Amino acid sequence: MSFPASISQFQTLVMSFHGAIVIETVEEERVQALINGAMNDLQIAVFEWSAARGLARSQGNVHNRWQNEYAPPGTQRPQALPDTTDPLDALRSIQDVAFQAIFWLKDFAPHLKDDVVARQLREVIQQFSHNRSTLVISGHSITLPRDIAQEVVYFDLKLPEPDELYQAISEVVRSLKGRIKIELQNDGINALVQAMRGMTLQQARKVVAFAALEDGKLCPEDVKRILQRKAQVLHEDGLLDYIPPEMNPAQLGGFDGLKCWLARARVGFSTQAKAFNLPAPRGILIVGIQGCGKSLAAKTIAREWQMPLLKLDAGRLYDKYVGESEKNFRRAVTLAETMAPAVLWIDEIEKSMGQSSSDADGGLSRRLFGSFLTWLQEKSEAIFVVATANDLSQIPPELLRKGRFDEIFFVDLPDDQERAAILQIHLMRHKQDPRRFDLPLLVQVTDGFSGAEIEQVIITSLYQAIYEKRPVNTDLVVEAVKATVPLSISRREDLHRLRAIAQERFVSVK
Ligand SMILES: Nc1ncnc2c1ncn2[C@@H]1O[C@H](COP(=O)(O)OP(=O)(O)OP(=O)(O)O)[C@@H](O)[C@H]1O
Ligand SMILES: [Mg+2]
Known part of the structure; x- marks a missing residue:
């Protein structure tokens, strides 16, 4: 929505007897522009209040924006009314104003913890719904007492156009x-x-x-x-981590099937696809056991496509207040959409939106999951979602239904060829020439190892080599392999179970 459209929507709210309008934003200058823009037309007086200044007439002059740090110095501001810095006094003064006006209260919500202030505010709102004045409450993240929340209307001030x-x-x-x-x-x-x-x-x-x-x-x-x-x-x-393509060195061994799929999906972002009105690819889910490169695959996609990678930290979405978590999610995806085309990575999706925790957290993860599904279905911006998951039993079945994601991939333990590639990647990362090693032997002894375990084995053998003051060689790596019990043995049952379900339902990344 454009800013002029916001202004006219705001005018409608004021004209339709809303006693209080809540705007969640840090952008006070835009709230100011919104109120001024709306009220200049309607010729309604504007007051503003802050705990620092008290209640004062608002400047209300678009040519003299004192909020603007680039405005000339010495710009005059109207005087505040005496003794109005206290929230309760301010509300009482507001009640005494006999004509129709807008009263903009900045960062007022925290004062409502005081019962008397909260009560006074309710009375003001009730009075205003008769005499057409309006309170505007702004602040970063506003949580209102329940009985007040029912009497206000929220105005969604979008990010700048x-x-x-x-x-x-x-x-x-x-x-x-x-x-x-x-x-x-x-x-x-x-x-x-x-x-x-x-x-x-x-x-x-x-x-x-x-x-x-x-x-x-x-x-x-x-x-x-x-x-x-x-x-x-x-x-x-705090909600998204951003990794630009040039800071994303991910290198993924194997995964040929996935890489092939991605190469094809990429055309979905081309101008030609757009010209044919084709929708951009929506996203994929990667399921598989620990340490086999799911997270790495997410990073690789962004790097290959030269798109920014946005990691959604689902844990940070959570908020103890009802409704706040969904709001955080909305905010995160709105931010992501401003970066389109981009890859949005939701790691370990079952942990934040899974099933098991639904009772423990009062259904919060279910609601969050609901918001996610709706968004996934409706999103129009070119945001490619890469979700990863370890535990299939925790994933709500709706998510696995056809049509949610473009494809669901299953990552198994790496096969011989993949282990060879992974060994080489990690040897080279630590400045070792793979040609100095007996790769076929290493491939053989690491059968049943995940990529993460292979990486760990290389690191361990390098430490050992430094300790023994000699170059690392095949023997040292084999020693490290023998000292490791891979997950495929320690958690054999889990792996079999996952494999049995996943193999027949999902596409292999190989
Ligand atoms: N196919 C691979 N190619 C190269 N490195 C790999 C591969 N698979 C795993 N690794 C190494 O193992 C590390 C861990 O992999 P990653 O974090 O992607 O696994 P994951 O499947 O997401 O595991 P988790 O379920 O524990 O999150 C990576 O940082 C990488 O160094
Ligand atoms: Mg991971």
């Missing part, structure tokens, strides 16, 4: 005029705006100013740097 970002960037560039060189054409500016999707206006401004001032110019290279900065911003936000 490209045109808002464009405007914010232009403002910064203008303010830096003379100090920097602009080496971007129209295409470059569009790429810059694209790279900033998912950021707030403040973040976008800072990032652009930094990129420009760092080397005195704004050039195509900056787009890359901005993507890196975005990785950091996403990480700080």
Whole structure:
């Protein structure tokens, strides 16, 4: 939804007797722009309150935005009413205002822990639903007492649209005029705006100013740097980890079947496919035993496709408050969508959205799973989901039904050929020339080993070699192999069970 559309939707809410509107956002300047934009038209007075300043008339002048850090210094602000910094006093003063107005309360929700403040707020809301004034409560993540939650309406202020970002960037560039060189054409500016999707206006401004001032110019290279900065911003936000293609060195041995499938699926992202109105591939589920390269496969897909990899940390979605976890999930996928085309990786999906925990957590994982399924079904952006799972019995059967994922793959223990490839990858990673080793012998002795176990064996033998002050050789690796009991032996039953179910239902990655 564009910003003007948001403004008119907000106007409708105000006009339709809503006593309180809640906006969850950190972007106060956009709340300000929203309220001003809506109220200038309707000619309704606007007040704002914060614990620091108290209650004051809002500037309400679009040409003099004091919130804007690039506004000229010394911009005047209206005086606050005396003795209104206390939330209770503020609410009482608000009740005394005799004409229709909007009262914007910043970061007010935490004060509602006080019963008297909460009660007073309810009374204000009830009064307002008769006299057409409206409270606007904004803050980062707002949790309201239940009886108040029932009396408010939530307004979803989406992240900035490209045109808002464009405007914010232009403002910064203008303010830096003379100090920097602009080496971007129209295409470059569009790429810059694209790279900033998912950021707030403040973040976008800072990032652009930094990129420009760092080397005195704004050039195509900056787009890359901005993507890196975005990785950091996403990480700080806590729900998604972002790994850009150039920082993703994953190397996967074997998995030929999967690699083949992926090469074909890739055309689904091409402009030609788009021209034919074909939907982009939705995603895959990779099931298999521990340490056999499921996570590595997810990383490899993003690297091969040269797409950003976004890892959804499902554990961090959880919140003790009802509804918050689903909200976190929405926020995470919305952020992911701003990065499209991208690979969204949900590791060990059964742990966060599985079945067993559904009673223990009051159905939270079920609800989260429901949100995920709906999104998977409806998503329009080119986000390719790679979900991985160890334990089939924990996965809700709905997820395994045909049509949810494009394909479900099963990863078994690596065969001879794959073990040879894995051995070589890990020897080379640790600066060893595979030609110095008896590979056929190593392939033979590591029968039943997972990729992770092979990697561990190589590492162990290298430590031993350093300790014995001699070069590592086949014997040392074999020794390490003999000292290891692989999962395929210690957990033979589990493996057989998984294999029996998976082999007939899913496609092998080989
Ligand atoms: N096919 C492979 N090629 C190269 N390395 C591999 C392969 N399989 C596993 N490895 C090595 O084992 C490590 C662990 O693999 P990975 O984390 O991908 O396994 P997983 O199947 O996700 O296991 P888990 O179920 O424990 O999460 C990898 O970091 C990699 O070094
Ligand atoms: Mg894994």
